[in-house]
Amino acid sequence: MRLDGRNDAQLRPVKITRGYIKHAEGSALIEVGNTKVICTASIDDKVPPFKKNSGEGWLTAEYSMLPRATQTRNARDISKLKLNGRTQEIQRLIGRAIRSVINFNILGERVITLDCDVIQADGGTRTASITGAFVATVEACKYLIDNGIITKTPIMDYVAATSVGIVFGHEMLDLCYEEDSRATVDMNVIMAGSGKFIEVQATGEQAPFSRNELDKLLKLSESGILKLIDIQKSALGPLTNYIGGITKDEKVHSSN
């Protein structure tokens, strides 16, 4: 049916390798079909000015592609002295997604910086980045607890993401590049383990879409994300203990 033989509601093969980069506090290589992203989570004590003396931490994300991750070579941002608009949009999205499940009181005044570097691109790099970056974040929080820096996990819930879209009139899950470039409607959905939405972005630049189409796409994305969270759980193994059981409002009782 689809270019690679999948049916419309089927994910590509997904593989998450934890601890891929030895220097980082947390890291993962995520492979979604031919899309491959190295995700690292780095801990730093320097919070941004708006968090100083707040007792709260922060999390930011950066996203980039190697020049030859794509079919034709892209010049590096530095050679143009400009950070690409698409890149900025994606790294803001990754940051918001992971921040939505972090209790920053528990993290305390420190920053987690996520780096998502696409080494090979075949569609869905931003959603793969989110799914992989979550795993790297869990590893980094384990590091903080193992080293006695914090006493309980700041991670409230799972986060994973996928793309869906309308291609040749069909609603499809997890578009590869060839499908994505033919899609009339393109949608990225980020969901928590609770089944609630964290972000929904649907774009119909090629053709506006009806409420009915939107509903079908949302349903399709939901089934995909639940499978992705299962894959995260397998990759995390015993580290699943570092997730959940707290809320946004819960504060640390010890002096931080």
Place this chain on the structure above:
Amino acid sequence: MRLDGRNDAQLRPVKITRGYIKHAEGSALIEVGNTKVICTASIDDKVPPFKKNSGEGWLTAEYSMLPRATQTRNARDISKLKLNGRTQEIQRLIGRAIRSVINFNILGERVITLDCDVIQADGGTRTASITGAFVATVEACKYLIDNGIITKTPIMDYVAATSVGIVFGHEMLDLCYEEDSRATVDMNVIMAGSGKFIEVQATGEQAPFSRNELDKLLKLSESGILKLIDIQKSALGPLTNYIGGITKDEKVHSSN
């Protein structure tokens, strides 16, 4: 009920002044409550490389705020040598929104550049920019026809946009800045005159949202956008003749 006495499903007062800037081919000042944006549409013959010899035109948008449009002064982008990520995200959004209703075969090999400059900000600047930029675009297309540069309008349908969100647990339409900064869920919706969606962006960084909440917000946005399109029609007056009656696939018959 709300900070400024509106009920949850009520827009702020909206005023669109056409022809606000005399040099531009198209222009409008849009005021949505205290949010004020100058929108201009400029025509240029130089298409980007990927449109050369395609017979098709293009449309891009730029968005900016005057340094003191906001409660505290923001440094200009040039003083930091960096285009703000939020700015990039918004100008990409405006471009996609207006492009979705343009037939680029009819426009021919020329570019419409939209400039949306916020002179005073009180929430909803990106959606006000889209609603106002549409009016400026219609004026610019009238200019092209009046000057014999093209023979029929490339504008297929209306476009307008609004924000909705959940504030203190209530779904509300058209958030002002005070409401926006307290919203747990924030959503921007762009819709065509046909009632179909062009873009839906919902973010629950503060709290994930359920499918039920999403549905309520979509419905609220729909009612608001239909009212905004009525206001566009009043502002356009006889220029409403320059909108519609064509499709994406329709081509020009004359040699361009």
Place this chain on the structure above:
Amino acid sequence: MRLDGRNDAQLRPVKITRGYIKHAEGSALIEVGNTKVICTASIDDKVPPFKKNSGEGWLTAEYSMLPRATQTRNARDISKLKLNGRTQEIQRLIGRAIRSVINFNILGERVITLDCDVIQADGGTRTASITGAFVATVEACKYLIDNGIITKTPIMDYVAATSVGIVFGHEMLDLCYEEDSRATVDMNVIMAGSGKFIEVQATGEQAPFSRNELDKLLKLSESGILKLIDIQKSALGPLTNYIGGITKDEKVHSSN
């Protein structure tokens, strides 16, 4: 006689609207014929390094044009990553002009930042910016006094500016764009309410000018600036009480 029917010694219609931008401590929209500039004055506590612990404040200015303020669209500075030379020259000029009438001992260790954003240009934008920025500065000083931050006005005198030039062999006051682009000699004059000069810049790139021509131009500018100061007074109304009666050397007696 002139393109718009004025005689050589006549200003264009000038209108100054105080309080044009609600967020700024001081603001004005100045319209000189078709030239329109939004001027805001922002107060900040952070003085530049060379004023730290001096007990003295500072004032700087920024100037910019919206991309479509002009007959053809100009790319934004940020898209070229360079601040235009002409822009730099003008903002330095505006800063010097307004600083010349401020007693920085009385202002104390704080900074007034002036933003002059041209929304429509038709010649004389730098001199209109100075004339309008002065009004915004007075509003900002009123704000400082009303809020008990300083106890008396730091403004020593009025400042206004105009352009003069030689066009088709005639000395003319207040050149519009069409005249300016045909002028062989172009001159900007900034004067204080005392009738003394703050800055005189005369350029004869197209043709050198004699001492006699210089004298005629200076006289013409003087008459124009005195009228502009009258217009400032009308716009300021009761705020004229915030101007004058002090000198550069006068110090504050209270501990600041």
Place this chain on the structure above:
Amino acid sequence: MRLDGRNDAQLRPVKITRGYIKHAEGSALIEVGNTKVICTASIDDKVPPFKKNSGEGWLTAEYSMLPRATQTRNARDISKLKLNGRTQEIQRLIGRAIRSVINFNILGERVITLDCDVIQADGGTRTASITGAFVATVEACKYLIDNGIITKTPIMDYVAATSVGIVFGHEMLDLCYEEDSRATVDMNVIMAGSGKFIEVQATGEQAPFSRNELDKLLKLSESGILKLIDIQKSALGPLTNYIGGITKDEKVHSSN
């Protein structure tokens, strides 16, 4: 009387060394007291877009200081990624000054680029740059004629410049750095060999100035510039033949 024993109407010792840089088509080292500037004039065939196919040439100038030309070290522009505002102002001034005496029809479609690099600064670097750059320009025009590229000189007249100012209440000619930093009024005057003014820039940031003071300063500058032109003539020797005898409107008769 003055810090270095000069009287108020006296220039510092001035020395102009022609042909200082062997690679350039024209060059000069100008020394005005302790101020030393290397000026080069380079010829290039590539005119800016606005001169293409016009038959006319162009001239631009760049100005810079070595980091340790001054009493304390200044960081290079490139380390800040910003061209200093003062630098831009000065290089625009140098360009206008020399352009005012060039007939660009005779020069034909080529560009003269002047580089004025201050190797030691002691006040008056912009006026020394103009006086020296003129000499380099004459050498470059000789090169064009000697190599048969153009057939007659495009230089219509001499240009030289000096500073004057009011220091401790006295009008003084050719201010050194110590005087300049104490001046209440500061003025740069550029004059042609005809005795007409090319540019007059007077600034009273520290204290506004009267018409009477302006007149005295203009007179003082005039006497200084006439002496500087005599020094240019001595430095040029037989090259004085490459100056004058033509006007702005004179065109070349041969096909260019």
Place this chain on the structure above:
Amino acid sequence: MRLDGRNDAQLRPVKITRGYIKHAEGSALIEVGNTKVICTASIDDKVPPFKKNSGEGWLTAEYSMLPRATQTRNARDISKLKLNGRTQEIQRLIGRAIRSVINFNILGERVITLDCDVIQADGGTRTASITGAFVATVEACKYLIDNGIITKTPIMDYVAATSVGIVFGHEMLDLCYEEDSRATVDMNVIMAGSGKFIEVQATGEQAPFSRNELDKLLKLSESGILKLIDIQKSALGPLTNYIGGITKDEKVHSSN
């Protein structure tokens, strides 16, 4: 003996994986101990200006590190708007090294761009980049021949590189990061398959070195590089046929 048990003349384990990135014309992952570099070779038809209409091609290299390739996170170049000096030095070195064995007449007017992206760093990243980039270049030349774009290989010889240094008074081969940071003398050697040197860079910032020490280091590097070339041969397998048998001066006989 050494930190990781090696003797002074021993390389770390080296592994080269060809075809690591599917989109690139040539690619390799090289692992030298814990140092890991992704090398890609991209083909483009656009030669730099100085090669236009020369019938000759060109090769350039870019080098970068992922932010968390190192023990502490490094900010991306784009966030500082500056390309790091060390980075520039290294990418110039890689380019020179590989260019030294390419016959650009045979390559014809096209460019090979090498991208060396360090995903994990543990000393010797520049020499690993050269050794890996050579393999990617061979793959890209095979691609050119397989696709009938060129008819014979432009690669004249092998190139590989290693570091040597003096650590605690011992000459050592292939320094890891810990050794490198303790070295008093640090040297990078690039050698061709012929046993001749392409580049020798020895630095004694911590302590000058004698001729005798230099000789010992050169000898040590030679033995290491010969082993690296053997590893390249194993990785290349049948692609070794694409190397050698031509010289710099050999020209293509067909019209290019």
Place this chain on the structure above:
Amino acid sequence: MRLDGRNDAQLRPVKITRGYIKHAEGSALIEVGNTKVICTASIDDKVPPFKKNSGEGWLTAEYSMLPRATQTRNARDISKLKLNGRTQEIQRLIGRAIRSVINFNILGERVITLDCDVIQADGGTRTASITGAFVATVEACKYLIDNGIITKTPIMDYVAATSVGIVFGHEMLDLCYEEDSRATVDMNVIMAGSGKFIEVQATGEQAPFSRNELDKLLKLSESGILKLIDIQKSALGPLTNYIGGITKDEKVHSSN
């Protein structure tokens, strides 16, 4: 024999003028044939972050060329917003070279910034910069001692540098530009007064070189550098007392 009549082992005429720039703590103009470089050494109290509270100082270098130092004009770095790769490489080299003979304990927590500005280039600008910058550094250390800022010299030994290369099959000393552009092997050697090497950089981009050729070039460079050190001694005169008699490990005994 050579283009300018020298024999293969002969330096060009070298002239070093101390105290060339009056504002700098140390300065020299070095002329090597037609290559001319202004070198200044500036003292500053602000050490880089990695030296704070270390009791140790630092030394950095910057290198630049005037736009018309070369046969054709080069655009300034600032006009491209990028620091040229070659420039970065050279300034890092100069810094390493001079740092290798400074005892930073004795210098104490202050920075010496070297500026090497090439005013005329004819090959060998980087090695001339090093040879000249050393003299400027000695002057600056004399300044520190004369002003009682430090009590003994931090300079351990002499440093000088030259280029050698293989041109038309001959090993030659001190290449001028014409020779350099024809060289198949190009080498820069930096040596201390002790006869030990500080840096050796040999490049065979045009043709790999044998061990035998390397040996001959090293020997040639050695003879040249010893002559350059003699010329430094003559230029320094009594300042030679500020060099030597200490080692890297020697510490200051007084509290700094």
